[in-house]
Amino acid sequence: MSGMQVIKPGPLTLLQDLGRQGWQHLGVSPAGPMDGQAARWANRLVGNPVTAPLLEIALGGAEFEIQADTWLALTGAPLDARLDGESLPPWSCFPVHAGARLRLGFAQAGQRAYLAAAGGGFQASPTLGSVASNRREGLGGADGRGGPLVAGQVLACAKVRGLHERRCGPAWRFVPDYRQSPTLRVIFGGDAEAFGMAQQEAFCAQPWRLSPQSDRMGIRLGGATPLVPPRRQWSLGVVTGAIQVPPDGQPIVLMADRQTMGGYPLLGFVHPLDLGRLAQCPAHHEVRFAPVELTEAQADWRRFLAFFGG
Incomplete structure (x- = not known):
């Protein structure tokens, strides 16, 4: 299995999709991303279905080693994001190559960033129809028990080439200013x-x-x-x-x-x-x-x- 290895998981990084639907009558929470707009934008930028699994990275401080050539998108809270030392703009989509290191500093504003991989997102076995992490109920996630990512885990994702001719992102009018009091x-x-x-x-x-x-x-x-x-x-x-x-x-x-x-x-x-x-x-x-x-x-x-x- 190849895709992306977790070097540093940060304070709390969870695998999410749009949530676990159809089980609330049995007391099961839907879970899913806290910021649904930023999560949807991340998947949109890499051409994924809106339901594709992606990472919710609370506060930043995470690091990953890329194991497959693909495209990633990063939205949500602006971080000091660097790919092999090169600075990445917030709310952007960019190509990555096997062996590269993606380092995410701590959030400069906001609380949560979202990282999506092209080709259908990060792969994991669903629980009750969803991979959404819910730690309280012990459902979903990369480990199947709702747990956050830990160092050494490998998240499988597809090899994707030629997604875009260059890096891209949404129009700035769609990007919130998390510094403001809303x-x-x-x-x-x-x-x-x-x-x-x-x-x-x-x-x-x-x-x-x-x-x-x-x-x-x-x-x-x-x-x-x-x-x-x-x-x-x-x-x-x-x-x-x-x-x-x-x-x-x-x-x-x-x-x-x-x-x-x-x-x-x-x-x-x-x-x-x-x-x-x-x-x-x-x-x-x-x-x-x-x-x-x-x-x-x-x-x-x-x-x-x-x-x-x-």
Whole structure:
């Protein structure tokens, strides 16, 4: 087997695809990339299907030895990326040759970078129809048990030549500036009516800071004025992007490795196109929220899926 050997895995590098669909009724989380937009761009740049497996590299600090001539794409958080010492631009697609070394420094902004290989992505045996890593549930990943990459592992990928005439990347208008404090769109729903209009307005009126206790399961937010959640006596199914409000009034945005059921009241849902931007915010980073109508969010999502082919 040849492709790419892990020399340094970095703090947390996971094999992901678009997630494990069709199993939530059995309590299985979908997993998948935290920043779905950056992941889709990485696969698009090397001509892969949108579902092709790729690497999610948290914070950077990784190193790989190339074992097969192919093309790679790197998107997401900008890193000091170097191929045999030559600097690589962010959000780019580039050829690599057997014996080359790819070194990724630590993120200069954002939290997660995505590395895709041409020819269908990195190969691994699927678990419940997906290779997406979920460490909490022990599913997927290069080892089949949800684990992160470790030094010495070899990720198989196809030999690909002549993909492009030169290096390429998306138009810069598609590349987010992870240094900025974003305003994220929220679709009020779920238990929003029980919260009341005053609490909805309070949620959008103040900045919220990301807690260091945030992870792939949920982004915890802290605000100067906590919300006052209504009481709920039963659990309901939840989705990625749902905004739970526990009794302390500090919201939690459910992310890729979320649970499938939850008992905390739901204030609403983060616009699916803004979840990736939230996933790139570091601890203590400030975000704000603004309301968006459901019909507008649905139209945005349809255009996004059409652009990336579903």
